[in-house]
Amino acid sequence: MKNLLLSISKANNHLLKQKSLEDALNFCIKEIGSGQDFDRCYIYKNEIDNGVLKFHYKYEWCNKGIEPYIDHRDPDGIAYDALPELYKTLSSDESFQGLVKDCSNELFKQIMGILGIQSYLFTPIFSDDLFWGWIGCDDCKNEKKWRDEDLYTLHTIAKNIGFQLNQDRIVSKLEITLEKINFYMEGSNQAMWEFDINTNQTVYSYNWAGLLGYTNDEIIQEEEFWKRTIHPDDLNQLLMDTGHLISNRLDNYVGTTRMIHKTGKVIWVKYDILLKKNKEGKPLKLIGTHIDVSELKEKEIQLKLSEEKFRFIADNTTDLICQYSNDGNFQYVSTSSKEITGYLPEELINKSSWDFFHKKDFRKIKNYYENTFKSLQSSIVTYRFRKKDGSYIWLEATTKAIINSENKVLGLQSSSRDISERIKRAEEVKAANAKEKELNDMKSQFVSMASHQFRTPLTVIYSNAELIDFKINHFEENKSQSIACITSRIKTEVDRMTELMNNILIFAKDESQKLKKQVKPVDFNVFIETLIDTYFNNNLYEREIKIKIKGKKKPFFTDEIMLVHILTNLISNAFKYSVDRSNPELEITYSENEIEILVIDYGIGIPEDEIKHLFTSFFRASNTSTIIGSGLGLSIVKQFVTFLKGTIELKTKEHFGTTIKLIFPYE
Template sequence: MDRSYILKNKNNSDLLGLDYAYAYEWCNNSITSYIHHFDVSKRLINAFLSIDTMLSTDKLRFGMGKDIDNKLLKSIFETRDVKSYFFAPIFSDNVLWGWIGLEDCTSERIWEEEEISVLHTIIKSLGIRLSQTATVSKLERTIEKFNFFMSSSNQAMWEFDIETEKTNFSLNWFGILGYTNEEINNIPDFWSRIFSADDMKQIIRDFRDFVSGKVERFEGNTRIIHKKGHAISAKYSGLLKLNKNGVPKKVIGTYMDISELVEKEKQLVLSEAKYRFIAENTTDLICQHSKDGNLVYVSSLSNDVIGYDFEELIHKCPWDFIHKRDLGNIKKYYHSIVKNQQIETITFRFKKNDGSYIWLETATKVMLDSEKNIIGFQTSSRDISKRIKADKEMKAAFLKERMFNELKSNFVSIASHQFRTPLTVIYSNAELLELKINHQEKDLPNDGNVIISRIKNEVERMTELMNNILVFGKQEAKKIEKVIQPIDLNEFIETLTSTYFNKEGGAKIKVVKKGVKKTFFSDESLIVHILTNVINNAFKYSVGKPDPELIISYLKDKIEIQVVDYGLGIPKKDIPNLFTSFFRASNTNSIIGSGLGLVIVKQFTELLNGTVELKTKENFGTTIKLTFPYEHQ
């Protein structure tokens, strides 16, 4: 032959399709090589793809170049000056490995059967050799990996022949016990050297039971003695091999040095004992949660803190016990913990076993595995209900103090203004009266009466202001005591209106009664304060308008008193503040008042278990409705 070459199937599998590549080429002297000629190489590979149907079935193709029927291959042969050719597939483990091509460039060879048979046999042997090489290489890699695994895992193998009662030891025993392979083979009864007498007896009993079939497994933990004299913790196991008749032939087993693992387990047990001691003796409730949040550990303090035995809470979801108003914050807190993986603290309400809620302050720490993946959470919770209550009381005290300070400021401002005005009027009128007396004016009697009337009116205003302030002060100081007694409301209203409001020559209040009169139980003095303030306002803010009305309605289970005026009314923006101390509507600046009347009305009405409703419209008047139960509880 003048030229031989190999094309390899890169896929090396029938399932993946064929993909040929030039792998090797040899040429005789003066014969051109085409392995590096890209165009011819590519065309040759394509030509093979066109005839691989025949060759992939392990059939040969040979003949003279001029007789080839494949146009592409014939063109290549002409370029390569091929006179005769021989193509044969190479199979390795029944997989198409590649092709071999032989070319004669000097003569037109007629292939004889003996040549064809010899070439076919040689090419088949190539496939067998390839398979052997691959198998040996794979086995060497497997043995290398196995030896590496055995040495890195601190394991040593042994093989016991049941018939000869001899044991073969692997090389790794030196790494575990310090004995070389030669020392092991030269020490009679090596097993008794590395075990204590008691351990040896037990292992022999277990081994015999395993070989006889009494037990299914030969495995356990023991202690083996190092060459230097110290003991090593070891784990042993064995596998029984039977002959074709099912008779035990040998046992293959391993011994693994687990000293480090045993030590770590001891440290883990010690750490867990320390953790349990701390968890059970701290005042905080310690819990551990799975990744999905369910409880997997609860310290015994749970009964003291939340009223549940720790066994009741295992595998429960703590979210089921959290107040629904706090769940939104808890979910945000959980996502923050997962994202940041840092210790964070939150407060929330937790439902106890008796149905009541307590405030818990909880710190959460993320638990991670060796690869930094979240495997759970650890929480530490304490009852802070007393602290929350104290904080609320302190805030309420601060708020009350601030309101008191504002009240004092308003009182000083209002009182100074309200006292100054009547005192100025009284003083100026006293001077005027003195001046007229000194000059002995003729019209003194008439003018004196006018001046004296002015002084009386201002004194009455001051008296009203002082009364309201004194009453308000008593109510704020909680010094008002109720005296409940039966009241004939019709007679009471008639006396009240005639005494205080229906004066001759002035405006009068119209009284309307509805329903059948019933006895009304209440505190008469408080009712006087309530009605005088409401009726006084009705007159004060409706000067020049129709007279106010007082409507009494005896209903089935309550009594209703309405005071209606047709005066100034109240601006819409001022209505929310009407029952605030010292507040006055913006359209009453020219009318003298303390800003305490409605506050007293509301406080005293509620003290008598009643309610106050107010309806008003600016420039159209105001209606105040007071409702009281007949019987005071």
């Protein structure tokens, strides 16, 4: 018994004193083996290898004459699956013992034979209920029967090893945790302190000095120093809450306060204070941490101001401001919702916006949202939204994506306005335009039909007047002259009616927008020469027009038919309104980028107060009543000039004549 107790005592002494666990275990098995006169004493440690629990030969002591196997591969790394009865017994915290020859497991018998073992005793080692491994003792010379004392010794030492293993594991974790805490505290702007309630002494540690701008030597380990560092407006509340914590009216105390930096500036500090008590529940200490959150607090203040500003704008604008989650649910709705949709904001929050869209707009809205998510660009869409009363209104919305610093879309924000009236007016205008077009088409068809219907009787009248002229050649001279005067008046009026019909047809085409231009290159010098020969050298006016050309001729692109109508009308007017006066003039100037055409006459001119009406349809000046005209000529001329991208200007003075200037670009 004395040897037993001595072995246990020595083993425990090694476990307590040795700094290295490995050294302690080696000394333990030596004390056990030598003290109890075993042939071999060793320790196996359990380890998981690729999901399989195995035992490994880690520590060994051998008596004199016994071969060591610490580096031998055969007894190492064996899976418990191969020795189930061994695992079952040891994991149940029971010893596994016996004679090798009596073992039924052939693998176990083979391993023990290799080690030269006759009898064995295994005792499990548990560390905090974890089956860590086991101690083994062998007798290689005799088939030894193990005594209860042997079992007790091994079991006691195994328990003590388990305690030491558990303690080492806890200490190791604690050291790692402390290292992490020290690293965190030293590498952050967090400070730590303790206040002893009994002595009123305060101990500051870690970053306290740096937090407030002091050096360690300037820190005074007293409560008064701490009070001086607290903002005076926050001190009373902080002291009162701390008193509540000490009197058990608060479990812990967390909050934010202002502190005074050494430079005098105010910093924001987040604090966390815990109360430490003794076993009887009496308060002993306050332990607290402070961390500088000034930058975060400033951002929080700015964010709050921004949010308040946004909500003020959103709640006071006539537009409907909404924010949506990625799945389309309302997250925020401005107060204007009531006026626009009939819904209060709280009636829409967390509801799906898709439930309020008109079914005919679903596809358009879906494509619009998908494009907004992809492009992250704001754009405009119009759609119908169901109001609370079940009716639909038209909304015009500008939507943009809400993204975070990592460019991830968090949702959408839209600004919408009710455009129902605008849509209604647009539809009314569209209907009115369609009606107007229909009426214009009907008018154009009527004018065209009426004009063509007039041509036939006018042609018959004109032909019969010529036939009468032919027949009166056989009458007496006085009778023929009388009749010729009548036929001349008939022909003149027929010409007037024909001109009127032609102008009305052209005017109707222009109004119905059926005029088409065919632009092609025109040699303007040749064009003018041909036009004069064709229309004005037939002695109709018994006069001629003077032509003057300035500048170097350049290519001119225009619609020749329209240009013929413009110039024949203006030149005819020049002749018609300047009878018995000087011949009219045509002046052509080729400038750098355009061609300028002047049609000048020295005729009756136009009264000054009537000039503003000249280009109005069917208007004729008061001094032209005796001259044939329809009142459409200048109106059509201006329309054609504009159609050809040109400009027209008129200068006139009654009794002195008129000058009309045309300007056309070459292209």
